[in-house]
Structure formats: structure tokens, C-alpha cells
Amino acid sequence: MLRGSKVGLRARHDDDIPILRTELYDDVVNGSRAESGPWRPITPGSQDPRLVVDDKNQGSVPFSVVELEGGTLVGTATLWGIDTHNRSAHIGLGLRPSCRGKGYGTDVVAVLCHYGFVVRGLQRLQIETLSDNAAMLRSAERNGFVREGVLRSSAWVLGEFMDEVLLGLLARDWKQDPKV
Numbered sequence: 001m002l003r004g005s006k007v008g009l010r011a012r013h014d015d016d017i018p019i020l021r022t023e024l025y026d027d028v029v030n031g032s033r034a035e036s037g038p039w040r041p042i043t044p045g046s047q048d049p050r051l052v053v054d055d056k057n058q059g060s061v062p063f064s065v066v067e068l069e070g071g072t073l074v075g076t077a078t079l080w081g082i083d084t085h086n087r088s089a090h091i092g093l094g095l096r097p098s099c100r101g102k103g104y105g106t107d108v109v110a111v112l113c114h115y116g117f118v119v120r121g122l123q124r125l126q127i128e129t130l131s132d133n134a135a136m137l138r139s140a141e142r143n144g145f146v147r148e149g150v151l152r153s154s155a156w157v158l159g160e161f162m163d164e165v166l167l168g169l170l171a172r173d174w175k176q177d178p179k180v
């Protein structure tokens with residue numbers, strides 16, 4: 001398990017799947033804001049690739065996030081779009097509603113940076129998020145990500161086009177949190 005100061009990132013367990021499906025993916029608003037495609041229901045027990053991990057997919061590393069104290073499931077975190085030639089990847093995360101606003105998101109980004117830069121030897125990490133997602137923007141910026149651009153009207157979300165913000169962090173600019 002990868003450890004931050006508040007959360008750990010571990011492999012996906014079967015028991016995590018119904019909780020994540022109910023609290024993150026069955027929620028039409030959360031699902032529509034988090035996915036680049038249209039929301040659609042997931043049949044219980046189906047092999048939905050957003051939840052069921054394909055260990056053979058080298059381009060994506062999905063984690064379940066847990067509280068270090070007690071091990072309660074907090075959400076998901078993913079290093080995706082891993083490009084071994086350009087040594088870059090994207091990061092994404094989603095926390096259960098009851099676990100938001102407690103500093104966990106900032107800690108998850110710190111742990112994903114450690115995984116990307118130290119474990120995987122990448123040189124660039126990137127985040128795309130809706131421009132009104134203050135908590136995601138702040139979690140990224142607290143870890144040193146800088147805003148590199150705005151993708152105007154790039155996301156169709158529940159009846160309107162929204163801007164996305166592109167944030168990037170280079171290994172040479174990353175200041176590792178001593179607690180991670």
C-alpha cells in the first residue's frame with residue numbers, strides 16, 4: 001500500500017465495488033461531471049472497466065483509497081494515460097460524498113505524485129478538471145500543479161458546455177511532502 005499522511009492507496013477489492021458504484025457512479029450529477037461521456041446505469045455484477053480492474057492494462061493504474069486509521073474506503077484514485085515514451089500520465093480521483101472536505105483529496109494527489117514521479121519515474125503529470133471544481137483545483141495547486149490552460153467549452157455536462165482547466169506538474173518542480 002502507498003501511504004500518505006491521512007490516506008492509503010491500495011488495490012481494488014471486490015467489496016469496494018458496490019460501494020463505489022452506489023456512491024460515485026450511480027449518482028447522475030457526480031457521474032456526469034467526472035466522466036467524459038454520458039452517464040448510464042451500471043448493471044450490478046457487470047464487468048464495468050471503471051470499477052473492475054484489468055491488471056493487464058499497462059496504461060492505467062487504479063487504486064482504492066482508504067483511511068490510514070481504520071481502513072475505511074474513501075474513494076478511487078487512478079494514474080491513467082501512462083505514456084512511457086514521453087514519461088507522462090494523467091491523474092484522477094473521486095471521493096465518497098461523506099469523505100470530501102477533510103483534506104483527503106489533497107493527500108491523494110500527493111500520493112499519486114509520489115507514485116508517478118518516484119515509483120514510475122515519470123517527468124510530467126497532468127490533471128483536467130471542470131473550471132468550477134474548486135476543491136479539485138485547490139487539491140492540485142496545493143501539490144504544486146500549475147494552471148497551463150483553459151479548454152473552452154470542452155465538456156458537455158448536464159445540458160451545458162463547460163470549460164475545463166488543464167493543470168501540469170513537472171518532476172523537477174515537485175516538492176515532495178516529507179510525510180508521504
Ligand SMILES: CC(C)(COP(=O)(O)OP(=O)(O)OC[C@H]1O[C@@H](n2cnc3c(N)ncnc32)[C@H](O)[C@@H]1OP(=O)(O)O)[C@@H](O)C(=O)NCCC(=O)NCCS
Nearest residue numbers: 093094095100101102103104105106129134135136138139
Ligand atoms: C475533488 C475532490 C477529489 C477534492 O477532495 P477533498 O478531500 O474534498 O478536498 P480537500 O479536503 O483536500 O480540500 C482541498 C482544498 O479545497 C478546499 N475545498 C474543499 N471543498 C471545497 C468546496 N466544496 N468548495 C471550495 N473549496 C473547497 C479546501 O478548503 C482545501 O483548501 P485549503 O487547502 O486551502 O484548505 C473531492 O471533493 C471529490 O471527490 N469530488 C467529487 C469528484 C470530483 O470532482 N473529482 C475530480 C474530478 S477531476
